[in-house]
Amino acid sequence: MSKPRTVTAAVLLIGDEILSGRTQDRNLGYIADYLAKIGVDVREARVVPDVEDEIVAGVNALRARYDYLVTTGGIGPTHDDITADAVGRAFGVPVGEDPRAIAIMLERYAPSDLTPARRRMARIPSGADLIENPISRAPGFRIGNVFVLAGVPAVMQAMLDFAAKGMETGAVMLVETIAAGSLPEGLYGDPLSAIAAAHPNVAIGSYPSFKDGRFMNQIVVRGKDGEAVAAARRAVEAMVAELSRDATAR
Amino acid sequence: MSKPRTVTAAVLLIGDEILSGRTQDRNLGYIADYLAKIGVDVREARVVPDVEDEIVAGVNALRARYDYLVTTGGIGPTHDDITADAVGRAFGVPVGEDPRAIAIMLERYAPSDLTPARRRMARIPSGADLIENPISRAPGFRIGNVFVLAGVPAVMQAMLDFAAKGMETGAVMLVETIAAGSLPEGLYGDPLSAIAAAHPNVAIGSYPSFKDGRFMNQIVVRGKDGEAVAAARRAVEAMVAELSRDATAR
Numbered sequence: 160m161s162k163p164r165t166v167t168a169a170v171l172l173i174g175d176e177i178l179s180g181r182t183q184d185r186n187l188g189y190i191a192d193y194l195a196k197i198g199v200d201v202r203e204a205r206v207v208p209d210v211e212d213e214i215v216a217g218v219n220a221l222r223a224r225y226d227y228l229v230t231t232g233g234i235g236p237t238h239d240d241i242t243a244d245a246v247g248r249a250f251g252v253p254v255g256e257d258p259r260a261i262a263i264m265l266e267r268y269a270p271s272d273l274t275p276a277r278r279r280m281a282r283i284p285s286g287a288d289l290i291e292n293p294i295s296r297a298p299g300f301r302i303g304n305v306f307v308l309a310g311v312p313a314v315m316q317a318m319l320d321f322a323a324k325g326m327e328t329g330a331v332m333l334v335e336t337i338a339a340g341s342l343p344e345g346l347y348g349d350p351l352s353a354i355a356a357a358h359p360n361v362a363i364g365s366y367p368s369f370k371d372g373r374f375m376n377q378i379v380v381r382g383k384d385g386e387a388v389a390a391a392r393r394a395v396e397a398m399v400a401e402l403s404r405d406a407t408a409r
Numbered sequence: 410m411s412k413p414r415t416v417t418a419a420v421l422l423i424g425d426e427i428l429s430g431r432t433q434d435r436n437l438g439y440i441a442d443y444l445a446k447i448g449v450d451v452r453e454a455r456v457v458p459d460v461e462d463e464i465v466a467g468v469n470a471l472r473a474r475y476d477y478l479v480t481t482g483g484i485g486p487t488h489d490d491i492t493a494d495a496v497g498r499a500f501g502v503p504v505g506e507d508p509r510a511i512a513i514m515l516e517r518y519a520p521s522d523l524t525p526a527r528r529r530m531a532r533i534p535s536g537a538d539l540i541e542n543p544i545s546r547a548p549g550f551r552i553g554n555v556f557v558l559a560g561v562p563a564v565m566q567a568m569l570d571f572a573a574k575g576m577e578t579g580a581v582m583l584v585e586t587i588a589a590g591s592l593p594e595g596l597y598g599d600p601l602s603a604i605a606a607a608h609p610n611v612a613i614g615s616y617p618s619f620k621d622g623r624f625m626n627q628i629v630v631r632g633k634d635g636e637a638v639a640a641a642r643r644a645v646e647a648m649v650a651e652l653s654r655d656a657t658a659r
Contacts, residue, residue, distance in 0.1 A: 175612060176629070177441070177454075178441055178451045179441060179451070179582070179584070180438050180445055182438075182616065184434070184437065188427075188430050188432075189430075190430075201430075202458060203457055204428065206453065208452060209612075235615070236598040237597075238598070238605050238606075276595050276599045279598065295619075295624070334431070344485055345522075345524055345530075346526075348485075348487045348525075349524055349526045362489075364426060367561055368561065369562075369563040381429065
């Protein structure tokens with residue numbers, strides 16, 4: 160069997176509102192889950208404010224390091240929407256009003272309603288391809304390996320459906336979740352570590368949550384080789400069963 | 410009036426589960442909101458996986474750039490909890506079992522229940538101060554300007570209460586939100602841009618949300634000078650009132 164190809168991505172969330180606590184981001188989780196399911200592994204995410212230098216630095220750091228970069232936010236009609244200009248600067252290309260984008264927006268707006276603010280949404284870096292926006296028409300765009308999407312979740316999600324068609328994909332990450340219930344992490348940490356060492360082709364994580372005064376734990380096995388994931392899962396399940404018996408017997 | 414002092418921070422979220430889409434992060438928004446209210450401005454956030462090199466790079470990039478860095482995740486008892494070792498490496502100091510941490514944990518666990526896995530939670534970089542954990546005892550820690558907190562939200566929040574006492578704080582960001590309702594961003598984008606230009610001591614953002622097939626917008630004015638924020642707020646309110654009259658008259 161050939162080694163499954165790995166395709167990587169990063170996410171750059173752009174917007175003061177996420178860093179001020181005003182807006183609880185819902186885009187990163189959506190994008191991470193979506194891309195994982197099509198075989199693109201999100202490896203890093205960053206959140207930057209509406210400051211051009213910060214956006215440029217984030218775009219250039221992440222696009223160089225991963226196969227793809229997905230950005231959200233900053234492509235609307237107001238003065239704080241500066242993503243297109245920042246991405247143009249990151250790529251060293253001019254940014255101007257794109258006739259294709261104007262044509263799309265004229266399907267929604269009468270020419271007299273195409274205010275200067277709305278025309279801002281047609282500013283696209285030179286050489287970019289447009290990303291369709293079935294919700295409010297003003298498009299996102301792709302330049303090189305960077306996909307520039309809206310920040311409003313409903314619009315971002317529609318754009319991601321379109322953008323994902325343009326991505327090469329790798330082997331899908333297989334994920335198995337084993338409930339450890341109230342079995343304490345501190346009791347299974349040592350045997351789980353041994354299982355992790357014995358199954359180097361998977362990643363094993365332990366995830367506690369705390370509710371109503373007690374911890375409930377889940378153990379997650381992730382990997383791209385189905386047999387390796389299944390073997391690790393069986394080992395974890397056997398460990399949980401054994402420790403649960405011990406706990407009951409005490 | 411002296412210029413209000415600005416204190417900055419970054420947040421580093423550590424954990425595969427956030428990048429895989431398994432876990433919807435709730436810590437960034439909480440920390441950003443909490444710190445904003447005490448006069449610490451969160452300027453950047455990053456999410457990295459449970460990979461030591463990535464954690465070290467994130468810690469070093471962010472602690473150098475901001476007054477404080479708050480990390481979440483990776484300080485539990487399982488093999489994937491590697492934050493203490495990574496932070497120690499970032500600071501170039503050894504990491505070992507801390508007798509203070511062991512003493513705290515012995516208040517909860519009988520000596521025979523202090524498994525090797527649980528003792529992992531007492532691994533603290535040399536020179537760090539402990540951060541109290543009233544929920545499950547195993548402490549976080551502070552080293553230099555870096556605060557290392559748990560990933561489980563309830564535990565993180567309790568640790569943040571303790572950690573924040575050790576932070577110097579600056580002027581609190583004042584935030585005024587003006588409802589623009591269904592007034593389109595494309596209609597107010599141009600006058601809002603003029604207001605933003607005329608009020609350089611505040612940051613003005615426009616935030617659409619999309620629900621039940623329509624956009625609803627809010628305009629947010631942020632700044633540290635109360636008079637400047639109030640003046641910008643009045644200008645935005647007058648603009649919204651005027652455009653709303655125009656829209657009704659049409």
